[in-house]
Amino acid sequence: MTAVKTATFRFSTIQRVRYAETDNMGVAYHANYLIWFEVGRTELIRQLGLAYKDLEFAGLFLPVIEVHCEYLKAVRYDDEVRIDSFLVEQKGLRLKIGYELYVGDTLSARGFTIHAFTDRSGRPTRPLKAFVEAVDAVLE
Amino acid sequence: MTAVKTATFRFSTIQRVRYAETDNMGVAYHANYLIWFEVGRTELIRQLGLAYKDLEFAGLFLPVIEVHCEYLKAVRYDDEVRIDSFLVEQKGLRLKIGYELYVGDTLSARGFTIHAFTDRSGRPTRPLKAFVEAVDAVLE
Amino acid sequence: MTAVKTATFRFSTIQRVRYAETDNMGVAYHANYLIWFEVGRTELIRQLGLAYKDLEFAGLFLPVIEVHCEYLKAVRYDDEVRIDSFLVEQKGLRLKIGYELYVGDTLSARGFTIHAFTDRSGRPTRPLKAFVEAVDAVLE
Amino acid sequence: MTAVKTATFRFSTIQRVRYAETDNMGVAYHANYLIWFEVGRTELIRQLGLAYKDLEFAGLFLPVIEVHCEYLKAVRYDDEVRIDSFLVEQKGLRLKIGYELYVGDTLSARGFTIHAFTDRSGRPTRPLKAFVEAVDAVLE
Numbered sequence: 001m002t003a004v005k006t007a008t009f010r011f012s013t014i015q016r017v018r019y020a021e022t023d024n025m026g027v028a029y030h031a032n033y034l035i036w037f038e039v040g041r042t043e044l045i046r047q048l049g050l051a052y053k054d055l056e057f058a059g060l061f062l063p064v065i066e067v068h069c070e071y072l073k074a075v076r077y078d079d080e081v082r083i084d085s086f087l088v089e090q091k092g093l094r095l096k097i098g099y100e101l102y103v104g105d106t107l108s109a110r111g112f113t114i115h116a117f118t119d120r121s122g123r124p125t126r127p128l129k130a131f132v133e134a135v136d137a138v139l140e
Numbered sequence: 141m142t143a144v145k146t147a148t149f150r151f152s153t154i155q156r157v158r159y160a161e162t163d164n165m166g167v168a169y170h171a172n173y174l175i176w177f178e179v180g181r182t183e184l185i186r187q188l189g190l191a192y193k194d195l196e197f198a199g200l201f202l203p204v205i206e207v208h209c210e211y212l213k214a215v216r217y218d219d220e221v222r223i224d225s226f227l228v229e230q231k232g233l234r235l236k237i238g239y240e241l242y243v244g245d246t247l248s249a250r251g252f253t254i255h256a257f258t259d260r261s262g263r264p265t266r267p268l269k270a271f272v273e274a275v276d277a278v279l280e
Numbered sequence: 281m282t283a284v285k286t287a288t289f290r291f292s293t294i295q296r297v298r299y300a301e302t303d304n305m306g307v308a309y310h311a312n313y314l315i316w317f318e319v320g321r322t323e324l325i326r327q328l329g330l331a332y333k334d335l336e337f338a339g340l341f342l343p344v345i346e347v348h349c350e351y352l353k354a355v356r357y358d359d360e361v362r363i364d365s366f367l368v369e370q371k372g373l374r375l376k377i378g379y380e381l382y383v384g385d386t387l388s389a390r391g392f393t394i395h396a397f398t399d400r401s402g403r404p405t406r407p408l409k410a411f412v413e414a415v416d417a418v419l420e
Numbered sequence: 421m422t423a424v425k426t427a428t429f430r431f432s433t434i435q436r437v438r439y440a441e442t443d444n445m446g447v448a449y450h451a452n453y454l455i456w457f458e459v460g461r462t463e464l465i466r467q468l469g470l471a472y473k474d475l476e477f478a479g480l481f482l483p484v485i486e487v488h489c490e491y492l493k494a495v496r497y498d499d500e501v502r503i504d505s506f507l508v509e510q511k512g513l514r515l516k517i518g519y520e521l522y523v524g525d526t527l528s529a530r531g532f533t534i535h536a537f538t539d540r541s542g543r544p545t546r547p548l549k550a551f552v553e554a555v556d557a558v559l560e
Contacts, residue, residue: 019462019472020311020455022304024196024357027262029300030204031174035440038171042439042498052439053498056164064170068208074262077304078462078473122167122214159322159332160315160449164442164497171440175300182299182358192299193358217444218322218333304476307542310484311454318451336444344450348488354542402447402494 009138010086013043017079027074033109034067037099040083041113044097048134060128062095062115069111079103090135093117093124149278150226153183157219167214173249174207177239180223181253184237188274200268202235202255209251219243230275233257233264289418290366293323297359307354313389314347317379320363321393324377328414340408342375342395349391359383370415373397373404429558430506433463437499447494453529454487457519460503461533464517468554480548482515482535489531499523510555513537513544 015036023029045052055062075081081101088096094114101109119125127135155176163169185192195202215221221241228236234254241249259265267275295316303309325332335342355361361381368376374394381389399405407415435456443449465472475482495501501521508516514534521529539545 016459016462018455019303019458020309023299024302024306025201025203026304027203030207031171031178031300034171034174035438038439039436042436051498053496061165063165063167063214064211066208066210067170069206071203071205071207074203078471156319156322158315159318159443160451162444163439164446166444169440175298178299179296182296191358216333218331305481305483307483310487311451311458314451314454341445343445343447343494344491346488346490347450348486350486351484354483 010084011040011044011047013040013083013085015039015081015083017075017077017081019077022077025074027076028079030069030071033069033071033101033111034113036081036083036101037067037069037085037097037111037113040085040099041097044085044087048131048138050131050134055128055131056120058128059119060125060131061118061120061122063118063122064113065094065116066114067111069109071109073103073106073108075101075103075108081108087135087139088112090132090139093126095127095135150224151180151184151187153180153223153225155179155221155223157215157217157221159217162217165214167216168219170209170211173209173211173241173251174253176221176223176241177207177209177225177237177251177253180225180239181237184225184227188271188278190271190274195268195271196260198268199259200265200271201258201260201262203258203262204253205234205256206254207251209249211249213243213246213248215241215243215248221248227275227279228252230272230279233266235267235275290364291320291324291327293320293363293365295319295361295363297355297357297361299357302357305354307356308359310349310351313349313351313381313391314393316361316363316381317347317349317365317377317391317393320365320379321377324365324367328411328418330411330414335408335411336400338408339399340405340411341398341400341402343398343402344393345374345396346394347391349389351389353383353386353388355381355383355388361388367415367419368392370412370419373406375407375415430504431460431464431467433460433503433505435459435501435503437495437497437501439497442497445494447496448499450489450491453489453491453521453531454533456501456503456521457487457489457505457517457531457533460505460519461517464505464507468551468558470551470554475548475551476540478548479539480545480551481538481540481542483538483542484533485514485536486534487531489529491529493523493526493528495521495523495528501528507555507559508532510552510559513546515547515555
């Protein structure tokens with residue numbers, strides 16, 4: 001897993017397509033793209049100087065409340081998929097993160113996730129100050 | 141797995157949440173909802189008098205080219221999730237299917253998938269006449 | 281999901297193979313068999329008069345500490361897999377459960393899981409009296 | 421994904437535990453260990469100078485016909501799991517591969533898979549000469 005800063009607030013992570021992720025059509029099954037989004041998001045947050053597991057340990061959870069994905073070109077077993085993740089916006093208690101998946105120079109898929117800020121029991125909560133400051137720093 | 145016709149072109153399927161589908165937050169992981177959409181879609185197509193596997197055998201594939209999901213209320217291990225699937229529209233070489241997930245009377249999530257019609261190698265193709273007629277019959 | 285008592289302490293559950301569970305070879309990916317074991321086990325425990333989620337709620341966890349599976353015949357998308365689950369033995373703080381998977385009359389796979397009894401934090405613990413009695417009743 | 425030669429015929433690959441791979445107990449779900457075995461195996465075969473996808477392209481498939489895993493210590497979200505894979509033996513038309521999973525210096529799990537050599541349709545076949553020679557070179 002390699003994380004490369006490709007723009008002010010955009011980060012790239014590489015994941016090889018696992019055999020487990022392929023399907024009967026001989027390509028990666030579409031739901032797995034959301035898992036790759038998760039891998040990209042985890043590394044994006046780590047690059048902000050915060051590990052998501054530490055946010056949870058401190059009582060801040062970021063459940064996905066909306067997801068969208070467009071599939072442009074199939075990816076296959078053993079392909080190296082580059083996951084570009086970027087902060088789109090934080091508005092009130094909502095965080096939007098964007099994703100682009102590439103194999104070589106080809107854009108294979110793009111999408112976004114929207115996250116709420118909640119406590120462990122799922123109740124809306126204010127994000128940690130450290131998190132807001134880290135996000136602000138890259139969004140400005 | 142029970143399929144019940146609940147409206148002119150809407151069908152319901154029940155799936156219990158598997159332990160494998162839960163995550164660290166103690167709820168079902170969000171990518172699994174797309175898999176439940178797939179289970180609902182398979183049963184919806186079967187209710188049209190066509191098994192999706194037979195479509196593939198006849199050379200018609202329906203890859204997902206776009207997906208959207210809103211998560212309204214978390215679902216948990218062993219919950220019985222009712223997957224309501226319905227044909228939204230067929231326009232040219234695109235098919236749109238909608239989904240609503242319920243636990244009891246509570247709407248837990250809703251979304252849609254858009255599908256292309258392709259042959260085995262992923263090239264756009266016309267849908268089978270039998271498929272178009274079956275879809276037309278319920279959309280009109 | 282239908283559970284049928286097929287022998288003194290053996291129960292059957294049917295699961296259709298999901299597209300998500302297939303792979304590049306056009307068959308179900310081998311790791312998914314362990315998930316089907318889990319589905320069978322959940323229904324087996326329910327037939328004992330106990331829901332596994334209630335055991336966890338009461339503080340008893342049954343993590344898998346060993347698993348074995350032999351794959352005899354590939355299963356494919358949309359196949360109806362019958363999962364036969366049966367209690368093999370309980371010795372001290374270990375529970376062994378066996379599984380046979382059938383498509384039609386053909387034995388497709390067989391295996392077992394061994395479980396520890398632990399509390400929420402993973403420390404070994406004595407199983408609940410209600411659980412031991414329910415297991416004893418069918419093993420004798 | 422880093423592959424390091426740690427012994428004559430043993431190779432290590434690192435995978436971070438994904439959120440998708442965790443479950444309700446707050447640890448990695450046991451079936452995912454088989455997927456990590458697959459990732460380790462893919463890299464092990466690549467280190468032999470062969471990519472598994474090229475073997476399949478040449479008509480040689482290695483379906484799993486038996487799997488075993490012992491779980492010694494739970495692994496958690498974001499842990500870096502080192503997957504050590506090693507060739508155990510090739511006998512006739514059977515190949516046995518072993519695995520050890522470590523988090524830091526702690527052995528978390530160990531297991532093996534046994535593979536058949538088949539053609540695309542699942543019929544037993546002789547392995548490619550290049551494959552046999554590559555395996556022989558490290559097993560001797």
